[in-house]
Amino acid sequence: MRYFSTLRARFAPHYCIYIGFFLSALITWPILARLEAFEWFHDYSRAHEDWDLDEFAMLIINLTFALLFSVIYQSRRLKRLWRERDALRAQAEISARYDPLTGVFNxxxxxxxxxxxxxxxxxxxxxxxxxxxxxxxxxxxxxxxxxxxxxxxxxxxxxxxxxxxxxxxxxxxxxxxxxxxxxxxxxxxxxxxxxxxxxxxxxxxxxxxxxxxxxxxxxxxxxxxxxxxxxxxxxxxxxxxxxxxxxxxxxxxxxxxxxxDETQDQQSRNRTQITADLREAIANGDIKPWYQPIVCSNKNKVRGLEVLARWQHPVRGFVSPDVFVELAEDCGLIGAMGQSILRRACLDARDWDESLTLSFNVSGLQFNDPNLIPSIQEILVETGFPAARLILEVTERSVIDDFEEAGRKIGELKDIGVSIALDDFGTGHSSLACLQRLPFDGLKIDRSFVTDISEQTQNQSIVAGIVTLARGLALEVTAEGIETAEDLAFVRELACEKAQGFLFAKAVPAEQVTALLQSDWAAFGQDAETAQGV
Structure with missing residues (x-):
C-alpha cells in the first residue's frame, strides 16, 4: 500500500499530462496513422526508455502543437477542396445549360x-x-x-x-x-x-x-x-x-x-398514319389484286386482265391507289407490295382460261430494283404460272434515264418468256425514242387521248397516228379509257387490237372474275350502247 501511495504521490502532478497525451493520441490517431508516425514513435520511445516524465511532457506538448498545425492545415485543405468543388459544380451547371460554342442556352x-x-x-x-x-x-x-x-x-x-x-x-x-x-x-x-x-x-x-x-x-x-x-x-x-x-x-x-399551318399538319399526320397502316397491310396481305378485263375490240372476246391494287382499310374504307401507291414508293414499300400482289394474282389466274394474259404494272422504282428479275422468276416458279401469259407494263419514266440498262433488263425479262408493254404512251417527252431504242412487245395508249375521243378532233389524229406507228413496228396496241360506245366505235374503226375501260367493266375482285368472263361480250358487237350495264 505504501508503495502505491508513493507511486500515486509521484505521478499525481502529471495526471493532466497523461490525460492530454491520451486525448491527443485519440485525435491525432488518423493523421498519425496516415503519416505512419506511430511506428516512428514506438522506435523512438524504445531508444529512449531512460527518459524522465518531464521529457515525456515536452514530447506531449510538441505533439499538441503538431496536432494544431495538422488541424489548421487540414482545415485549409478542406476549404480549398470545397472551393474547387463549388467551382466545378458551377462549371458543370454552365455546361449543362449553355452551349459551349455560342454561349446561349442549349x-x-x-x-x-x-x-x-x-x-x-x-x-x-x-x-x-x-x-x-x-x-x-x-x-x-x-x-x-x-x-x-x-x-x-x-x-x-x-x-x-x-x-x-x-x-x-x-x-x-x-x-x-x-x-x-x-x-x-x-x-x-x-x-x-x-x-x-x-x-x-x-x-x-x-x-x-x-x-x-x-x-x-x-x-x-x-x-x-x-x-x-x-x-x-x-x-x-x-x-x-x-x-x-x-x-x-x-x-x-x-x-x-x-x-x-394546322391543315397541312393534319394532312401530314394522316399521311404518317396511313403509311404505318400500309406497312401493316402489306405484311398481312390486305392489299389485294383486282382485275379489269382487256377486250379484243373486233372479236368481242376477253383477251386478258390487268392487275390493279386495291386496299379496303378497316376504318378509312376504300383507299385510292393514287394515295397508297405513292406512299409505298416514298417509304420503300413498293417492292414488297408489288411482289405480294403479283404472287396473289398469279395464283388466282393460274386456274383461269389459258388464253388469258395477265398485265401487271411495274413502277419506276420496281423496274430499277436489281432484285426485279429474280423475284419475278421466283414467283413464276412458286405459283406455276406460265411466263408467256404475263405482260409487264412499264412507263417512260422507268426507262428514260438509262436506255442501255433498260434495254438489258427488258432483254432478260423477255428471255424468261415475259412480254413488255410501254404504258401511258403519248404522255411522256420521249415516247418515240423509247419505241426506237427498246424492244417492247406492245404499247398502251393513255386514256387522256381516248376518253370522249369523238369530241376531240386533235386526239383522233393522235390516236390514229399511234396505231399506224405501232402497226409499222409490229407492236400490239391497247386503247385504255373506253367509256362510251363512241369511244369503242372509233378504236374499232382504226382496227386497234385491244380495248379497256369502264364501258366493259370496272376492276373486280378475284371471286367475281369467273362471272365477269361469262358475260355476253357479243353484245358489244351488236349494240355497244346497250352494253354499258355489263
Missing part, C-alpha cells in the same frame, strides 16, 4: 425556359397582350462551310449568326442553339405576330448577306418556322409545330419562312 435549358413561359401564359390567359411567339431557324448552306473552309470557320460562322439573332430579338427575348446549325428564338410577351414576322424577314435578309470570317467570305442563309404558343400547349407540342412550320418553309425553297 436544348435542355431552353425547354425549361419555354416550359416556364407556357406556365406564365397559362396563368395570364391567352390574351393578345400575353401571347408568346417562337421561331425555329435552320441555316440553309452551313454544311459546305465546314467542308470547304474547315470547322474553325464553321464555328466562327455560328457565333456570328448567334450575335445577329441576339441583336434582333433584344434583351427581353431568348435565343438558344438546339443543334448543329439549328437555333430557336422565343420572343417576349410584348411582341405580336406582325413584329415577329417583320423580325424574321429582317433575319432572313440579314443572314442572306455574306459573313466575313477572317479572310474568308461565308455565304449562308436561313429558313424559319413560326408558331404562336397557346396556354394549353406543352414544350414538345410547341417544338413539334415549329418543326412542321420549318419543314413547310424549306419545302418551298431556301431563305423563306412559314407560319405553322
Amino acid at each position: 436544348r435542355r435549358a431552353f425547354k425549361e425556359v419555354l416550359g416556364e413561359a407556357i406556365q406564365r401564359q397559362a396563368a395570364d390567359g391567352d390574351s393578345a397582350d400575353g401571347a408568346r411567339f417562337l421561331a425555329l431557324l435552320d441555316l440553309d448552306r452551313f454544311k459546305p462551310v465546314n467542308e470547304l473552309h474547315g470547322h474553325s470557320v464553321g464555328d466562327a460562322t455560328l457565333v456570328a449568326v448567334k450575335e445577329r439573332l441576339v441583336r434582333e430579338i433584344g434583351a427581353a427575348g431568348v435565343v438558344a442553339r438546339l443543334g448543329s446549325d439549328e437555333f430557336v428564338m422565343l420572343f417576349d410577351a410584348s411582341s405580336d405576330a406582325r413584329k415577329v414576322e417583320r423580325a424574321t424577314q429582317r433575319l432572313v435578309y440579314d443572314l442572306a448577306q455574306p459573313i466575313q470570317i477572317g479572310e474568308v467570305m461565308v455565304h449562308v442563309g436561313v429558313s424559319a418556322g413560326l408558331v404562336q404558343i397557346q396556354s394549353n400547349d406543352d414544350v414538345t407540342e410547341v417544338l413539334r409545330r415549329a418543326d412542321k412550320a420549318l419543314f413547310q418553309a424549306r419545302s418551298q425553297g431556301r431563305g423563306l419562312y412559314a407560319w405553322y
Whole structure:
C-alpha cells in the first residue's frame, strides 16, 4: 500500500499530462496513422526508455502543437477542396445549360425556359397582350462551310449568326442553339405576330448577306418556322409545330419562312398514319389484286386482265391507289407490295382460261430494283404460272434515264418468256425514242387521248397516228379509257387490237372474275350502247 501511495504521490502532478497525451493520441490517431508516425514513435520511445516524465511532457506538448498545425492545415485543405468543388459544380451547371460554342442556352435549358413561359401564359390567359411567339431557324448552306473552309470557320460562322439573332430579338427575348446549325428564338410577351414576322424577314435578309470570317467570305442563309404558343400547349407540342412550320418553309425553297399551318399538319399526320397502316397491310396481305378485263375490240372476246391494287382499310374504307401507291414508293414499300400482289394474282389466274394474259404494272422504282428479275422468276416458279401469259407494263419514266440498262433488263425479262408493254404512251417527252431504242412487245395508249375521243378532233389524229406507228413496228396496241360506245366505235374503226375501260367493266375482285368472263361480250358487237350495264 505504501508503495502505491508513493507511486500515486509521484505521478499525481502529471495526471493532466497523461490525460492530454491520451486525448491527443485519440485525435491525432488518423493523421498519425496516415503519416505512419506511430511506428516512428514506438522506435523512438524504445531508444529512449531512460527518459524522465518531464521529457515525456515536452514530447506531449510538441505533439499538441503538431496536432494544431495538422488541424489548421487540414482545415485549409478542406476549404480549398470545397472551393474547387463549388467551382466545378458551377462549371458543370454552365455546361449543362449553355452551349459551349455560342454561349446561349442549349436544348435542355431552353425547354425549361419555354416550359416556364407556357406556365406564365397559362396563368395570364391567352390574351393578345400575353401571347408568346417562337421561331425555329435552320441555316440553309452551313454544311459546305465546314467542308470547304474547315470547322474553325464553321464555328466562327455560328457565333456570328448567334450575335445577329441576339441583336434582333433584344434583351427581353431568348435565343438558344438546339443543334448543329439549328437555333430557336422565343420572343417576349410584348411582341405580336406582325413584329415577329417583320423580325424574321429582317433575319432572313440579314443572314442572306455574306459573313466575313477572317479572310474568308461565308455565304449562308436561313429558313424559319413560326408558331404562336397557346396556354394549353406543352414544350414538345410547341417544338413539334415549329418543326412542321420549318419543314413547310424549306419545302418551298431556301431563305423563306412559314407560319405553322394546322391543315397541312393534319394532312401530314394522316399521311404518317396511313403509311404505318400500309406497312401493316402489306405484311398481312390486305392489299389485294383486282382485275379489269382487256377486250379484243373486233372479236368481242376477253383477251386478258390487268392487275390493279386495291386496299379496303378497316376504318378509312376504300383507299385510292393514287394515295397508297405513292406512299409505298416514298417509304420503300413498293417492292414488297408489288411482289405480294403479283404472287396473289398469279395464283388466282393460274386456274383461269389459258388464253388469258395477265398485265401487271411495274413502277419506276420496281423496274430499277436489281432484285426485279429474280423475284419475278421466283414467283413464276412458286405459283406455276406460265411466263408467256404475263405482260409487264412499264412507263417512260422507268426507262428514260438509262436506255442501255433498260434495254438489258427488258432483254432478260423477255428471255424468261415475259412480254413488255410501254404504258401511258403519248404522255411522256420521249415516247418515240423509247419505241426506237427498246424492244417492247406492245404499247398502251393513255386514256387522256381516248376518253370522249369523238369530241376531240386533235386526239383522233393522235390516236390514229399511234396505231399506224405501232402497226409499222409490229407492236400490239391497247386503247385504255373506253367509256362510251363512241369511244369503242372509233378504236374499232382504226382496227386497234385491244380495248379497256369502264364501258366493259370496272376492276373486280378475284371471286367475281369467273362471272365477269361469262358475260355476253357479243353484245358489244351488236349494240355497244346497250352494253354499258355489263
